[in-house]
């Protein structure tokens with residue numbers, strides 16, 4: 001029972017789906033979880049971390065500062081290494097030649113300024129603080145339909161409204177973005193719109209990667225409507241899965257788009273490519289926002305754990321980080337192949353599968369009116385058979401302009417072993433065959 005002393009936020013905040021999903025996974029040892037967004041335990045960098053932590057702590061000259069509080073915005077070396085890494089990824093991507101001409105004469109340091117790069121307690125903290133800095137209760141955030149459900153939980157908790165933008169296989173439907181903004185303008189609500197949130201690489205939950213053309217197109221549209229809104233409408237690009245790419249080329253970030261410096265917030269993380277347990281994230285923010293978010297971080301924690309920042313900085317400065325990323329990319333490629341084969345073997349025809357070239361997720365759409373939602377027979381039967389997936393329904397915002405689709409599932413190949421992936425998909429597939437046959 002909740003105390004009656006709660007704030008509006010305290011009263012409003014409900015149990016986030018992430019909590020009950022993690023609880024189910026951790027309390028049922030026999031359960032095969034194809035739900036968790038966890039990375040693969042088997043490839044977590046214990047050896048590298050031990051070696052680097054030893055290096056840091058062996059000498060009091062490096063050990064003591066690492067065990068002391070640090071700077072709110074992050075350790076200088078890590079900020080610089082991170083900015084350099086982002087620059088390298090963007091400017092080395094095969095399509096960057098084209099984009100170089102689009103960014104005009106902007107200096108690379110201007111696009112990736114370490115001074116506007118903040119290190120945070122996971123990228124989750126940066127997403128939360130950005131919303132705190134930008135949004136008052138009832139403000140509106142545009143999101144992909146579907147999107148990262150933990151982000152939706154923040155919106156719910158903070159009393160914000162979400163509007164879904166249709167998602168296509170190469171990112172959001174730009175015509176729909178325009179249509180939604182035009183409708184909000186007409187209803188006098190445009191000034192409440194603060195940001196468009198895109199999980200642009202191997203999206204959680206669908207695996208979709210947003211093309212650069214769509215990022216640049218979305219930014220152009222946001223800038224056009226910003227005039228009528230009376231303030232910038234930020235493009236909040238969440239690149240959490242960018243480094244888990246195992247097929248195709250990298251796509252440049254929205255930071256490369258014309259006019260990005262003022263309106264693009266880019267967030268990334270070392271959780272997925274290195275270790276969620278270290279929980280170090282980062283982001284580049286426009287000048288008008290950086291200081292405010294840094295002040296908010298001052299109130300949150302006045303700086304991310306220094307020891308962990310030092311660990312990441314050492315990993316990045318050596319070749320160890322790159323070698324580790326190359327290793328896990330191969331590992332996820334193999335696990336994705338195992339899942340693809342199992343899906344082909346066990347899922348009934350008529351289930352549409354979206355396969356990703358990176359990240360941790362496949363997306364499955366069931367035919368007709370078969371529900372896969374948390375209360376559905378499909379979900380309950382899966383639980384009974386000790387297999388868990390994320391019901392797609394929870395990844396859709398509470399947007400009154402459309403009904404939430406409930407016939408989809410996010411299936412992860414991240415943390416389950418190859419044997420469990422095969423077994424889990426076989427169990428799910430057997431259930432689906434029954435439900436689909438019964439629906440005919």
Ligand SMILES: Cc1ncc(COP(=O)(O)O)c(C=O)c1O
Pocket residue numbers: 037121122123124125148199204238240268269270271272276279280281
């Ligand atoms: C899309 C997306 N963004 C951000 C995060 C947060 O990651 P972290 O806080 O560990 O950086 C996650 C975690 O699963 C995610 O899926």
